[in-house]
Amino acid sequence: MSEPTDITVSQPEPDANPFAIAPYEVHKLRIESWVHLVFKAISLLLILPVLAVLIYLTYRAWPSLSFGFLWENPENGMKAGGIWAPLIGTFLLVFVSLIAAAPVGVLAGVYLNEYARDNWTTRLINLAVVNLAGVPSIVHGLFGVGAIALGRKLFGPAVKPCLLVASLTIAVMTLPVIIASTKEALAAVPMAFREACWNMGASRWQTVRSIVLPNSISGILTGVILQVSRAAGETAPILFTGAAYYMTFENGFGLGDKFMALSYHLFILSKQANDIPESMLYGTAVVLIGLVLLVNSVAIGARIYLRSRKKW
């Protein structure tokens, strides 16, 4: 390359502002502010549907909403009373499915992220997880029915639609997302931490227990909690596997009993029963959505708290 010979060094005016906007920058700045505005407007639009749903539902439900609505059982062919039994049923459903899904999901996530080498077994497992996540919820429901039918063949008529079967169906449905969020949380822990421990002669398990899990537990818990709110709203998987039209818990409840759930109750109120006061229908929806939002806020709160304690 030849030396450039015609370099002209322009001296700025002594009193010129060195940060003045040059002509070629005007366009850039204008575009920047437009892009900012448009993106922000689109993001703000997202708030609208949420607010609309909440306000409309609450407005329609207002005549029915009271504390009694929460802790009275449905009465008189669903035309009166409240939603105590479905509410408790949903809690039980979520609780049992969590107990089934969380340990399996978290342990599988730990295995896949911390132990598994990149070979065909690992790829097979990952493929299975991804595909499980893509199965529609109604198919999970049918799968649950199939499991009951198989169980009847093997173990006799004691196997029937009940809380346990519905919870396990929900567990299978939530499992892949719990695995994925666990893996993601673990992968966020820098590799250098693990290497430092291995260098000191720590085994993989010692490293996972002492460094990786304590620093990823917030992400893991958030993933699990978000699955709770999803499970609470699902109808299809419990439709044939344990949800009951009417079933109160006056005589106690067991894993082998059928149960009422908010989502299924809402379906019944809107489609199957007649002459239901509309406000009751909307009231049920408000409680269901409130439950979901409550659980989500707990997850968000936990994440904020744990992130503030983040150690690197």
Next chain:
Amino acid sequence: MISQPHIQFSNVSVRYEDHVALQNISLSIARNEIFGIIGPANAGKTTFLKCINRMLEFIPTASVQGTVSVAGENVRSLRNVYRLRRRIGMVFPLPVGLPMSVYENVAYAPRQSGIHERAQLDEIVERCLRQSMLWDEVKDRLNLLGTHLSGGQQQRLTIARALSHDPEILCLDEFSIAIDPVTTMKIEDMLAELKKDITIVLVTNLVQQARRLADHTAFFNDSELVEVGTTEKIFSEPENPLTYEYVTGGFG
């Protein structure tokens, strides 16, 4: 036992898929010496260290041929690789403070190997932090998170951790890149002192650091061992013209 080499490489080659990282390396490192390794980037220096404590196993694409022995034992046939790693202190160039207190950082390895008595841990932590010249800066705030130390302090914390499991070999890979020159000199003095008890492998980009400290020096270039000999010989009358160029700064 008369002068069995502490670390011995026999015809060791390492490949990462298509890339050859080490080619047919044979050398031996005696007990209680400081063994300097110099060479330009990508010469295989770090790979050399990772062969010694089998950290290469964590790189799935790496394949090793030849024999690496520590104290006469072929490291690849050892069943208890954790014991091997505890016998070797390893310091890599990136400063890593573990996300726990300074105290716990240094007490980590002793705890994992079963030492739980507070007094004993206190003593180990203080000794290691003193040896890595970090004690005076952190003695009043041992509860500070290791990740919140400055880069140079984290580097010295890494050295303290490497010493915490009482190793018989200490491998240092560019330990001084994040540390100020005055502290580096102090650590060098400490290393010269430590040599009485342990064997030190010192990988360094600072040629003069090898010259100051090492008893023997090896020059690596392009994944091959170009020359190894007493430090005096390597720096004053090397046999290979490449070595001469590198140590006199005219390389490349």
